[in-house]
Amino acid sequence: MADSSSSAAPSGAAKPKAAPKPPNPAFKMMGLPNMRFKLPSRNWMIFLTITGSFAGTLMYDRREKRRVQQKWSELVAHISKESLPIDQMRRKLTVYLAAPPGDGLRVARDHFKEYVKPILVAAALDYTVVEGRREGEVRASTAESIRKLRRKAGEPSSAVEETGVEAVVAATRAGMGIRDEPGTKGDLVIGRHTWKEYIRGLHEGWLGPLDAPAPPQEELPVDTLETASAEQPAGLMNPEVATIDSPEFSEDAKPETPETEAEEPKKEEEKEKKPAGPTPAYIYPSEYSSASLPPSLPQSFDSSIPVEFPHLLGFLNTPIRIYRFLTQRYLAEDVGRDVAALVLANSSRPYRDDAFSADSEPTAASIDSTPSPDSSFADLSPRNYEQQTVMQAAEKEWHKSVHKREEDEKEREWLDDVVLDPRIASRMQRAILSPEDEARSQRLAQQQEYILGEERPAPVPFWKRMWIKYGNGESEEDLRRKPILGNLDGEDGQ
Numbered sequence: 001m002a003d004s005s006s007s008a009a010p011s012g013a014a015k016p017k018a019a020p021k022p023p024n025p026a027f028k029m030m031g032l033p034n035m036r037f038k039l040p041s042r043n044w045m046i047f048l049t050i051t052g053s054f055a056g057t058l059m060y061d062r063r064e065k066r067r068v069q070q071k072w073s074e075l076v077a078h079i080s081k082e083s084l085p086i087d088q089m090r091r092k093l094t095v096y097l098a099a100p101p102g103d104g105l106r107v108a109r110d111h112f113k114e115y116v117k118p119i120l121v122a123a124a125l126d127y128t129v130v131e132g133r134r135e136g137e138v139r140a141s142t143a144e145s146i147r148k149l150r151r152k153a154g155e156p157s158s159a160v161e162e163t164g165v166e167a168v169v170a171a172t173r174a175g176m177g178i179r180d181e182p183g184t185k186g187d188l189v190i191g192r193h194t195w196k197e198y199i200r201g202l203h204e205g206w207l208g209p210l211d212a213p214a215p216p217q218e219e220l221p222v223d224t225l226e227t228a229s230a231e232q233p234a235g236l237m238n239p240e241v242a243t244i245d246s247p248e249f250s251e252d253a254k255p256e257t258p259e260t261e262a263e264e265p266k267k268e269e270e271k272e273k274k275p276a277g278p279t280p281a282y283i284y285p286s287e288y289s290s291a292s293l294p295p296s297l298p299q300s301f302d303s304s305i306p307v308e309f310p311h312l313l314g315f316l317n318t319p320i321r322i323y324r325f326l327t328q329r330y331l332a333e334d335v336g337r338d339v340a341a342l343v344l345a346n347s348s349r350p351y352r353d354d355a356f357s358a359d360s361e362p363t364a365a366s367i368d369s370t371p372s373p374d375s376s377f378a379d380l381s382p383r384n385y386e387q388q389t390v391m392q393a394a395e396k397e398w399h400k401s402v403h404k405r406e407e408d409e410k411e412r413e414w415l416d417d418v419v420l421d422p423r424i425a426s427r428m429q430r431a432i433l434s435p436e437d438e439a440r441s442q443r444l445a446q447q448q449e450y451i452l453g454e455e456r457p458a459p460v461p462f463w464k465r466m467w468i469k470y471g472n473g474e475s476e477e478d479l480r481r482k483p484i485l486g487n488l489d490g491e492d493g494q
Contacts, residue, residue: 057326064329069115071444072336073122075437076343078452080124084181089173090126091181093342096142098132098194100311101414102399105133111309112190115335123343127188135414136278138197139204143282146205153296157210185302186342186431191309192391193398197413198304199387200281203424207291208283284411285419293423303348303431305338306390312397337433340441347434351386351425385425388418 023034040048084090097112099105112129120127130145132138151157161167173179189195283291308331312321324331341347402414433441443449450456457476460468467473474482 054326061326061329065332067445068329068332068336069118071441072119072340074444074451075340075441076119076123079343080122081451081453087176087178088181089178090124091183091185092126092128093120093185094187095127095129096132096138096187096189096194096198097129098138098191098197099134100191100309100398101193101402102313103311105131107311108190108309115332116188116190116307116339119336119339119343125343132194132197132278134278135193135412136197138194139201139281139413140279142198142201143204143208144279146202147208147210150205150210150294150296155210155294155296159211184345184348186345187302187304188307188339188342189304190307191311192306192394193414194309195306195387195390196416196418199418199420200285200413202301202428203285203288203419203421204281204283206294206297206424207288207421208281212279213282281411285416288419288421291421298427300427300429303342303345303429305342305431307335307338308391308394310394310397313399337441338431340437341433342431344433344437345431346437348429348431351428351430353385353425385418385420386430387420387425387428 020034021036027033027035039045095112095116097105097108099108130138130141132141147157147159148161151159151161187198189198310324310331312324398414405412405415440449447456460475464473468475
């Protein structure tokens, strides 16, 4: 009898693997492989969880962002439906745009096209964009536009204005009797750096002179005077006889050497290669209090609105930049509210100062409407205006290279503090949404209302939207716009 222990399988031996499940006959006939569904591995689960969470958060944010922009666009879209007389031009806004500190102008343009332009297009408003590629260009453009208004009002000036395309178009429209649409216009300023230049340009235009001040005379260095005095005879050492204007002290009397002649062309080439900077300021903040008001100064300016432009650079700031990339819906909400308030132009308020509390809402009666042109504000204590603290936190995010000052720089619009003259600050107005418009925007977000004078169309199914967008379908709006042509060949028997 054979030993049973030898014929039995060892207890620790592995069990034989089960036969693989036969493939589906239908898949086998189609030539598909035997696909076995199983859970992914640990590493794949981690990867899919991270990428899926990021993709889902991004898709949710972009969907909410489109809804927010649609809400503010529907709030102002009724303006595009209003008809104008044939002798009126649509109301025009002015958009001030400048390259952010440490970056180029393209980033600012993209911010305008993504958050601001859709609302302006929905209202069918015209706008003019004032761009600045370098620091100080927006300030110079703003001041020059105000000086042109003062010259047109009849203030004397010796400056000769160049006749450009805008002047020719304006003269042609005036000759044809075409005028602008009645109502307030408005200024839309994007970014803290642009806002500081806008404030400087506003003060320079209204408080500064119409003609450019004479350039300061360059003083001779002390080393040149000591060298010239050492080379003079003893009779010319008397300070009562020797003057700076004498030919002995002039630069023309210096002997020219081959090295000096070779350096002059190099300096001229360097000046030509260096790009021309903005126009120097006609007036500085320290001179605001002593400047007199021009007779053409209005009692109140058109409404303005500062628009947020967060711009953060640096590799170490990547977590903050990712968070902002995934929460653009909040920025679209804030920017949309400000732009819609300026487009509707239904309500405005003066900018607050230290005389108002944060809880109280100032009224139009609190504006200093008619200040005396001869009054002096030099004896007033410094005040804290709202214009000084608007988007102030954005300065901390500017690149560190922007905060560096050079020794020969007298002023920096981006780094200097915002200095306001009470006569100009009291005339500035900020556009706000009226309570009625705010309540209607909430109803638009809940899809309880639609554009004024219109009914909300029926929702389109998802498959139909995909067929219209990627297939050969046509929407009902496109079908309504399609022209209906009769029988042009006369084949209907008539």
